[in-house]
Every structure is written in structure tokens, then in C-alpha cells.
Amino acid sequence: MPTEPLEHVDVLIVGAGLSGVGAACRLQKSAPEKSVLILEAREEIGGTWDLFRYPGVRSDSDMFTLGYSFRPWPAAEAIADGPSILDYVRDTAREHGVERRIRFGQRAFRAEWSSANARWTVHARRGETGETVRMSCAFLYCCTGYYSYEEGYSPSFPGSERFAGEIVHPQHWPEQLDYAGKRVVVIGSGATAVTLVPAMAETAQHVTMLQRSPTYVVSLPSRDPIAVAMRGRLPAKAAYAAMRWKNAALTLLSFNLSRRAPKLMRKLLRRGVASQLPVGFDVDTHFNPTYNPWQQRMCLVPDGDLFKTVSDGRASIVTDRIETFTESGLKLASGAELDAEIVVTATGLNLLLLGGLELAIDGRTVDPASTVGYKGMMLAGVPNMAFTLGYTNASWTLKADLVAEYVCRLLKHMDERECVSCAPLGPDSSAQTEPFIDLRSGYVLRSIEVLPKQGVTAPWRLHQNYFRDLRLLKRGPVDDHMSFTRRVAARPANGAAAHPAGGAGAAPGNGAAAPPGNGAVAPAGNGAAGHLASEAIAPVVVETYGPAPAKSARG
DSSP states (O other), X not given: OOOOOEEEEEEEEEOOSHHHHHHHHHHHHHOTTSOEEEEESSSSSOTHHHHOOSTTOBOSSOHHHHSOTTXXXXXXXXXXXXXXXXXXXXXXXXXXXXXXXXXXXXXXXXXXXXXXXXXXXXXXXXXXXXXXEEEEEEEEEEOOOSBOSSOOOOOOOTTGGGOSSEEEOGGGOOTTOOOTTOEEEEEOOSHHHHHHHHHHHXXXXXXXXXXXXXXXXXXXXXXXXXXXXXXHHSOHHHHHHHHHHHHHHHHHHHHHHHHHOHHXXXXXXXXXXXXXXXXXXXXXXXXXXXXXXXXXXXXXXXXXXXXXXXXXXXXXXXXXXXXXXXXXXXXXXXXXXXXXXXXXXXXXXXXXXXXXXXXXXXTEEOOGGGSBEETTTEETTOTTEEEOOOXXXXXXXXXXXXXXXXXXXXXXXXXXXXXXXXXXXXXXXXXXXXXXXXXXXXXXXXXXXXXXXXXXXXXXXXXXXXXXXXXXXXXXXXXXXXXXXXXXXXXXXXXXXXXXXTSTTOOGGGTOOOOGGGTOOOOOOOOOTTOEEOSSOOOOEEEEEOOBOXXXXXX
């Protein structure tokens, strides 16, 4: 019985958020001959900016670097609110014709690579019906973010069942929640907590930020005066590009100074906070963490709104541990009690690599924790697949843009050489590896064992350095430490049928590809744009060639 053909595309993007929309725009411009489709689990464009609806939601990076490099951020605000960012992403998708490429309500949950066919078969589940649909692609591009959309991290709090008020997590904010005139406790000290406190304090009776330990908090103007001046003197695109470079450089300078002179940076940060709080405020208890700057991500507050709210008495900060919930609030380890009618648990995210997408190569499930990252955007031994993971010390989009440009260059390189697959090679088995993300944030530490590893040298090192990645991803080679396979014409000997690559009679020396674990894979079908591709594809003879000689640079 013939197998029903699958819909096939050249590039399948998973996720229609900030990264996915940007990737599709890049592909349309650089590779217009490619067929591109986006699978989005939700019913709307926007990802994070559509999911989070809590009061005051905003960017924690400036919009000159969080915006796309190819479409200048149009508003005056450098620190933008969530709805404005969502509009920006949707407008970009509409202007570039990306909307028509999105399949909404389809959650990709498994992708299976066939070395015989050199393509992925992707399984997705429809949200409303639970029906499973399948399609194939030549290249899989995951733009799924780094956390679970299903639920945020909610630790177990003793006695929470006794609390008579409402307990809310910011990730799923109740649309009808009324906190006006009520006593609110926000548990947490990260970006979400420092955003919620001043926003809710506008109408709440009082807001208390309850933190187990403090975080570094930096105040920046919501409108950048240098940007305002540049816009008045330069064309819009030139001003935007200049601000993007300026802000990326300043962020990296802050990060490097924190790593090289942590005591000095701590002193500068503390002085900045103290200058915006009342005389006598206990800065060391509430704003002086035990860890060094940038060992966790810093929190950004526009125009010092958090400090203003605390200074005028509408909000307060308590640094303590929760002993138990009570009927009317919380009892703390110090013996103090906090009365509350609403408790917001801004306790973080659940990290989720690739949006939970399970990968398999020739029937073998891939454990990401056993792999090594390649240039912070691919996995060694996993063919024709890239992912976007933004910077932890700078704007997400700075890295997303570079990854999209690299993918376009890689696909062009493969087309020019008639290659059907590529797979990064891993470092030597004796090489040292480290955790993939170098942060001590709770969401990272809770999930560190399920993440890939990184090497200590390029290209297996995950650089948190935009300018180094400019050289590596935008201008560097795409064939270093990479194995490629290409289709070649079958040449039967003495009238005998040619053996398919990797099949009976094939040997590594005569055209068969090395096993996927070595970074090389066997290809097949050419994946013509916009065509339906059959699951069963005629076997082909292939040849495999290895990476261009490259000297590893220290990471």
C-alpha cells in the first residue's frame, strides 16, 4: 500500500515569537527560493510578549538591541512596555509577509531525522483536537525560547492551602484580578518582581516585595538622551545602528568589568542604588547580593521607578525567608508576619530546551545533555538543525539576528556545493567540557543537568560576547569542524544495482557516510521548495567530506 506523501518544506521554524519572526524575515530576504513554514503552538504571534500579561510587563533590555537589526525600533522609549513590543513583532511579521507562513495551534513535540532520506519528519499536535499531524523538512530551525510556556516555577510553600486570599503566578495572570486598594505581597527579587512592584503600587493599598536574597538593580532612563540627539541629526537607520552598537558595547563593558573587577563594580552599583533611596535605608540588606555582579542577570528599572515607589512609602522591601502561609498572609523565619490579600509568586521560570521538542536520529532518541553545543546554535552530531538561544548578559535579539544570518549563509554554502546535510563535529572525547550556561540563576541551576555541554575552545564555546560572535557567526567560515554530505550519481558496476549509502556492501571508504554520532550523516532527497515529498525516497549514493582545516581559538 503506497505511503501518503507528507507536506515538505525546505526550512521549518518552530516558534513565532521574536526569534522565529526574525528568522523567517531573514530567510525570505537571503534565500527567497526556499520554502519556509513556521509552527506555533499558541494562537497568536509574539511568544513571550503575547504570553506575559502582568501589570507593567516590559523589556529588560533596551529596544535598540532588542529590536531587529533590519527594522529600526520606531518609538521614543528605549525601555518599552510589553504591548508595544508585541505590536512591533506583529507589525514586522505583517510587513514582511511572514503571517501567511505560520500554522497556529500546532505544537511540535518530536522530530525524527532519517539519514537515508536526509530530512526531518516533524510530529505536531493540534491544540483544539489533539490530532497529530506530520510534515517533513530539509532543515529544522528551533526558535522556541528557553522556558516552558505551560507553567512557571512555583516552589511548594508550607500552609499555602490555608491562605484565604489569592495566589497568582505572573506567567498566567488572571485578566480580571482586582488589586486596587488591597495589600499585596510579591515573592521574588528578579526582573518580574521589580517590574510588578511599582506597577501594582499605583492602585494597591501597599505592595511588599519579599525576597529571600537581593539582586543587583540598575536604573536607566526610559528615553535615551543620546538616541534622541542622534535621531535629530542622522537618518533613522543610521541613528538606530549607531545606538545598537553603542548599547551593545556598553553592556559588554559592564559585563567584562564585573568579571575582572567585581569589587569595583559592586561598589559602583551600590552607590547608584543608595543615591536613589532615602538616607538611612538599609541598602546592604536589600540591594547588596552575596554573589558578584553578572553571576546572575542584573535587573533593569526605567527611571528608577522601583526606588521611587519605595521612597514614597507605597512599597517596601523585606529580605527574609517564608516559614509558612497563614490565613491572612505569611509568617517569616524572623518571626515577622506580613498581611496580604493577594500573593504574587514571581519565583521564576522552568527552563525547557527546544520547547520540549524531542529529537531522534535514525530511531535513536537524542539526549541533549550528552551533546556539546556548536557556536551556541547547533548540537554536535545533530544534522540540519539550529536553535536560537539569546545572550544572558545582553539583548536576546543580538544573538538571534546573528544565528539567523549564519543559518542563511550555511544553507547557501550547502546549495552551492549540492550538499543535502551538514552536522557539526564534536570536540575530542578527552576535551574538557563545562555547563552550557555560565549563570547562577535559579532557573539555570535547577535544569543544568538536562542542558548540553560546552567546550573550552571555539567553536564549541558559548560566547556571551556579541562582538566576538560577529566575527564567528557573521564573518567566520561555516564549514569549520562541520561534516557535509552531497548527492552524487549512482554508478552501478557490471550491471549490478548500486548499494544505498550505509546499506549492504557500502563502506566508509566508498561513499558511505559516517554514523551520526561522529557528526556526519547520510543524505537523500533534494527537498524542492513547496513540493509534497514522499516518505519513501529512492536510495542514492552519497559522498561525505569533512571540515575545512581550522585552528581552535581559545574561548
